[in-house]
Amino acid sequence: MAVKGLDIFKLSPKTNCKECGCPTCMAFCMKVAQGALQIEQCPHMSDEAKALLSDATAPAMKTIKIGAGDAELTLGGETVLYRHEKTFVSKNVFAVPVCTSMEDADVDAKLESIKKIDYERIGEREYIESVFVHGEGDKLVELAKKAAALGRAVIIETADVDAAKAAVEAIKETKPVLVGATKDNYAAMNEIATAAGIALGVCGDSIEDIYDTIKALEDAGNKNLIINVTGADIKETLKNAVLCRRGAIKDGDKSLGYPSLVKLPKFAKGDLHLQTAFASLFTLKYGSIIVMENMTMAEALPLYGLRQNIYTDPQKPMKVEPGIYPLNGAGPDDPILLTVDFALTYFLVTGEIERSKVPVNVLITDASGMSVLTAWAAGKFSSSTVKKTFDDFDVANKINNRTLIIPGKVAVMKGEIADKLPDWNVVVGTREAVEIVKYFKDGEHIKAAEAAAAQKADAPKAEAKVVDENAPLDFDKIAASIPEIKVVDMGVQYKTRNVESKKFVTIGERIHCISPTIKAAMDNMDPEPILKRAAEQIAAGATYLDVNIGPAESNGPELMTWAVKLLQENFNNVPLALDTANKKAIEAGIKVYNRENGKPIVNSADAGSRIDNINLAAANDAICIALCSADGIAKDNEERMAHCHKMLDLGMSLGMDSDDLWFDPLFLVVKGMQDKQMDVLNAIKMFADEGLKSTGGLSNNSNGAPKEVRPIMDSALVAMAMMQGLTSAIVNPCDKRLMETIKSCDIFKNNELYSDSYLDM
Amino acid sequence: MSFEPKLQAFNSSVNAVTLGTGDKAITIGGQNVMPFYTFDNAVENTQKIGLEILDDENAVENAKKAESMQGVDFVCLHLESADPNGADTSVEDCVALAKAVSEATSLPLVIMGCKAVEKDAEIFNKISEALEGKNILVLSAREENYKQVGAGAGLAYGQKVGAESAVDINLAKQLNTMLSQLGVDDKSIVMNAGSAAAGYGYEYVASTLDRIRAAALQQGDAQLAMPIITPVSTESWAVKESLMPEEEMPEWGSLDERIIEMEITTAAAALTGGSDAVIMRHPEAIKTIAAMIAALN
């Protein structure tokens, strides 16, 4: 539950001594409430205020650790009831029981069977994480020792205090859980658990009963608890699990905020199929430890798969490990099919290949878990990343076959990949996974590979281009290599701009290589289509123009130099955002850039693999758009701000002015992530509160919406965002409604003096 | 302070939709609580299970058997072979088979198409005409053919219309809205909000179901208040775990067991998320899910 800045302020010294670095106690308290500063940074704060804050910021559900060393497991710590609200954090664990009433041989056999389930699925070890030891008497010690020897977290359940004490003592180094505290014995059980520093499981006849025991234990100072929610029947068990989780998270009752224990053997009564159904239920609904009578591969495969799905972060797609995956018995003499590490793509593609029965080596390349097209557009799937994957996995030496099948959706990369991997016959595969079976059946890849090989044989052996990525650019040579720039009257001119102006900065997004017209113009350095797009945007009032040349791996520096000169010489040094993953291209572009109407913008850096674009901007005295993301979209504003501060730190340490970092919170697509858009808007407010500038690809919000709706959505969003303090946006300036909204907001924000015809300015 | 459970029954409820006629008619939906949360409020209509029957030579025989199979509430005839890119069974043959299946059982009938949008629209409408009065459900109208299916099966022949979107809540709402605008009664629409096998992108299904239910109950969104039907077997039988023979994967054990467990896990997850009906194939899995539904209601 969030605490208000004013509530902290009421308890603050109110002396405004400034030792915390804030001008007033009020300012300090506000920042503390936002989480931007720590309360300890004020040396004079009262204990009362500190207590208020620690209580308010304590998580609704505690994180409990069980087991030790490699067997340590993390339970609980959940913050939401539904995974789409944020994410589930600690996956449920499965446990299999052994009991003191079992014959020794049966115990051994059971423990042995636990070891059998142990395999890997999408980078995760799937195994039975825990052994549930229950019963009474002396035998419990022996059983606990045997279970501990397995190297899994042990859960000891008993109502027998003496047995509990002995069993815990025997294996306390392995940090077992002790389950069995009831309203009658909790004091004794608490002593055992606390002395050993282990979690204590609370039991009772009803949830009301359990609750009273939890309160009593909390009063005794123990908050290292687990709730045994197992009731008389499955219905009561679900009820208990839901009431605990809901009570903790929705109603803020922290005494319910502990991980749960669900024991299924009692209900399945030997019906292992029914047990699976219940296990599936509690995987989705709030089971932390699920005890299963036993676990076979047939049960493990779907249950662990489900668990893996449910516990993925909705903003961070599941990824498979990059590498070579031989399918259908493929060996070094079989072809390579290349795709990305997005788990769903991997499953679809490998599933179809398996159906085709054709031996193929699937090569997975690191694309940050994005789908093929998204990764390509984000520069995470390019001929350079492919080349890197080939080097990293030593593909040329491991595979003899020289056929490389690339996804149909990135057919455009074929030439660049072929340049980087001259020994390979690069062929274009299918656009969709479902077409793969037919593709292989018809032998398309063989025909295409033969054609590619024949073409290479015919062509005069091209000198393998040795590109030294680190070699300094030869600017004179670049300048000499581009076509001469002609100045053409396009009927519009860029008006000289006051770079100090507070007015909202629009960055026109229409010169983008994803447009076929622009792509063709860039391929041929044909000025006309590009000048036309620029003229339209300038006429519509764009402040900056974005120039996206794509990855442009073969001629980035030349292409960017040409584009910058072309646009600036034709349009009175219109300021530009240089948009490409190719750093050399940006460097070359800035070299010829004229700063009269504003510094160049580097589009863009992020807090992950693209962070060094900040170095590039700093070295070239440019503005840098800083995406508040690393791998995938930030899951909340805490993460957004962490990314923001990381990049801010770097920029400042490189001597940049904080005004030259424009933070992009990443606007989300309403069709799909509607419930997170307010987070984005609030992030903008946080940037503004810290005096930072911001920008973003605003129109992403209305992606996929009908054409007639998009301008309305974009306009409403820009108005809300400007209210929050947004200082710039990457927009389509030809959207009249949007541009008029921005101009109107600039009036309200007093960035521009009103006149009746302000819209015509 | 002792424990006082806060119960959460909502003011809005899921629409109740009846399929079939006579004694064997079933009603799905109607509840105003999250799935299986009977402690929040009593639930009148429990979730139902349909047996998927493939359109092979045993279809009629299987439909007859369905009646006595434990846990089966309705029959779903899957006209897979109608696919123009496959066997391309004619519309007339599909209609004849649907009639024969309908005559062979008194259970409510769901007709599942072949996913080729034009052919499906034709099949659904012709079967709807032939089985007028039987109160069947056609599965499903999609973005590309909802007009034909809504106007034919829904309006002209008074059958129930499935509205299918592939794990996309915005499209689910849009499709329902468009069907309503066509004049199809809200109470004649059942949603198929998409499906996936456990482990195979099921997270998208889980979150879509969660969000649909939250919209219907918490926000009272009438355009998402339709009950949900989820085809489970078509997905769960198509993944590696349910296909790979034991000889090729000895460490995975019996194939039949894997098929059963995959279907159970997926169906149980779908019901937990909010499906009011699931379509399944394996008798043992069906029996198990029926036992689960009984135990939780």
Ligand code: SF4
């Ligand atoms: S150090 Fe404490 S007392 Fe001093 S101004 Fe900051 S908050 Fe106020």
